[in-house]
Every structure is written in structure tokens, then in C-alpha cells.
Amino acid sequence: MPRIRAAVCHAFKEPLRIEEVDLRAPAAGEVMVRLQAVAICHSDIAFAEGAWGGTLPAVYGHEAAGTVEAVGPGVIAHAPGDRVIVTLIRSCGTCPTCASGHPVDCETPYNRDTGPLSTTTGGTLSHGLNCGAFAEAVVVHASQLAPVPADMPPEAACLLACGVITGVGAAVNTARIRPGEVVAVIGAGGVGLNAVQGARIAGAAQIVALDRVPSKLDDAVAFGATAGLLSDTPDLRAAFRAATGGRMADVVLVCTGAIAAYDGALALLARGGRMVMVGMPHSGAMSSYEPVMVAALGQGMLGSNMGDTVLARDIRWMTDLWRQGRLKLEDLVSARFPLDRINDAIADTKAGTARRNVIVL
Numbered sequence: 440m441p442r443i444r445a446a447v448c449h450a451f452k453e454p455l456r457i458e459e460v461d462l463r464a465p466a467a468g469e470v471m472v473r474l475q476a477v478a479i480c481h482s483d484i485a486f487a488e489g490a491w492g493g494t495l496p497a498v499y500g501h502e503a504a505g506t507v508e509a510v511g512p513g514v515i516a517h518a519p520g521d522r523v524i525v526t527l528i529r530s531c532g533t534c535p536t537c538a539s540g541h542p543v544d545c546e547t548p549y550n551r552d553t554g555p556l557s558t559t560t561g562g563t564l565s566h567g568l569n570c571g572a573f574a575e576a577v578v579v580h581a582s583q584l585a586p587v588p589a590d591m592p593p594e595a596a597c598l599l600a601c602g603v604i605t606g607v608g609a610a611v612n613t614a615r616i617r618p619g620e621v622v623a624v625i626g627a628g629g630v631g632l633n634a635v636q637g638a639r640i641a642g643a644a645q646i647v648a649l650d651r652v653p654s655k656l657d658d659a660v661a662f663g664a665t666a667g668l669l670s671d672t673p674d675l676r677a678a679f680r681a682a683t684g685g686r687m688a689d690v691v692l693v694c695t696g697a698i699a700a701y702d703g704a705l706a707l708l709a710r711g712g713r714m715v716m717v718g719m720p721h722s723g724a725m726s727s728y729e730p731v732m733v734a735a736l737g738q739g740m741l742g743s744n745m746g747d748t749v750l751a752r753d754i755r756w757m758t759d760l761w762r763q764g765r766l767k768l769e770d771l772v773s774a775r776f777p778l779d780r781i782n783d784a785i786a787d788t789k790a791g792t793a794r795r796n797v798i799v800l
Contacts, residue, residue: 441471442559445498445574446781448567451489454782455573460498460564461557465511465578469555472525472579474505475593477572479781479788479796480601481628481696482719486567487785490721494552497565500573501527504587504596505800514581522591523584524600524754527568528745530582542582543745554578573781575800585754591761594775594797595768598629599754601745602795603768606633606694608746608753609717611641614690618642623679623688623707625670626695626718627655629771629795632662634692634717636766639663643690645683649675652791662767670700679707687712694718701726705733713739717746775799 441462446455465471483499485491503525507517517523529549530542537545554566555578564571571577587596606629610616622638624631627650638646639662648659649670656667666682668675679687687709693700696718704714705728720726733740746753760766773793776784777800784796 443575469511471509476597478502494565497567498571499567501568501570502601503572526600585750604748607637609743610637612747613743616641620689627659631694696720
């Protein structure tokens, strides 16, 4: 059983501890990947703060890239030496949702407390977000991998495992943005910038980014937004109309977990528009809206989990767009940190100005 270093969460809202843990060999259908880069996602931070519960101790991290080191019995799609990304999308391939083309909603349960990780004394170590990627290596189900080009930098490749597919996928797969539509993106962080990219790729005529931080609006314009508005602008509807030549949004992508963003999103929608819920509030947080207006205006609300991504379908065209210079990846990286400084990377991410901080292994 390999012994690796990992960042372990022993108590919610406390710093992660770098320590040695045991990682068993891949079983049937599993793959071991030696990691080269893993990004800090707000979902990892929320789990480490206890926002959604879970067993401790745990190793979080789910936005990773590396090289296949070993494969378990029955794995034919991957081989040692392959460059891959590692995602939390674990799918059985046979349940009704998987068979219907929605692997992100796989119905087959997975017990993270009986996964491949354990403490050096044999104790339970939860396999956080199905990956446990705040570590030097992972063992995951083969369905959680997708190949990436050998010349793609690891710190860019790892972003395809969550932030990119979540944002771009929400725009392309969930919202199904059509050429000529007007799009609002609320929250211009790592996922929001990718929602902007997805709207641009889909052919949106106008893309208005909204955020509380002026510098993040500048980032959004650099990634393809046609305008940026501070979310606390007085009479936001009027300001939005002014930015779009009098139109409201056909699609509003909420890319933050802030309840205020959800409460105000419907006010930006045009008749027949659709709001896509991407950002994840903490459990128990509530939003409110007026149902009669949604019904009368023919509007809709959709949830988007991991951008409704199908790895075998979507990673290929996204890597093609990256090679063509139409999908920015390297520009999403704000800073690089070694594993020993993961708590600094988390603190910098929580400060709210980073696009994506990446742990380079």
C-alpha cells in the first residue's frame, strides 16, 4: 500500500494538516493517478468549513490533473503513462440517469468512508468529493478520468476537471445558449469567467457580467463579456438595459452561492428567459421569489450540476478549443503554491480576488 502526503481536514474551519496517509492499490475498475496539479475550488473550502457535513478526517480536492500510474482489473480506457484529468463525476454507466446521458447525476451510491484512503494506523479517512485530490496521488473510478493532450500544462489541465466544465457546461449544455441571445453572468470568479467563455463560444450577442468587485469585472471583459456591472448598482434593471441597448437577459447564469444573487437574478430575465443555478449556497440557505411572475412571464429555473458534463464528449472539444486559442485556460491561474502552503492558497481564494489558485505537485 503506497504511503503518500496529503492535506487532511481533522476539524471543520481549522487549517488542513500535511501528513502521511495510506492509499491502497486500484481495485477492479479503478485507476491510480500520480498528481501534478490540483486547483482550489470553493466547494473544497465549503466542505472543509462544514457547509455540507460529512465524515472527518477527510481529504478534499477534486480538480486535478496527473499521469496514470497503475490500473485495476477490467480497465481498458486508460494505461500507465496517460495524461488525464481527475474529476468528481463518478458514474456507473448503467443506472437510468447515466444511460440517459446524464452521468453527473449517477444514482449508484458510493460510500466515501470506505474508499481507497486510510490513516497510517488503519483508521477511516474519508475520500472527499470522490477524489481526495489534495494529495500526491489518488485512486479513483475509471469513469472519473478523461485524457488531455500531453503538451497541456498540468496547472491548466486540472481546471478542466471542475471550474471550466462547470461554467462552460452551464452555458452550453444546461442553458443551451443560442446565437444572438443576451446573457447575464452573476459572479465573475473562476466558474463565472468560464460561464462567460461558454456564452461567448455559444454565440451570445451580449454578455453582461455582474460582481461586487470592480477588478473581477475587468477579468470578465478580458474573457469575453461585452459589459460589466457592479451588482450593487442602483436600479440594476435600468443599468442592465442601458448596457444591452434596451434588452433584458434571455439567460441568467448565477455563478455564486450568495443568496442575494439568487434573490435578484429573476429581475434581470426577459419574458421567456431562463435562470440557471450554478453556484452552491450552504445547506439550509433559502432564497425567495414571486411564483406568479415566473409563470406569467413564461420563465424557467434550471439547476446545473458540474455543467451537465459528459466527460467523453465534452473534454475533447474543450481541449480542441484550447489548442485553437478559443478557450482560455492558462489565464485562469492566479497563483501556484506547493502542497505545504495549501492553507495559504485557501486563504487567498477566500479573499475573493483569485481566479483559480493551483497546488503544483
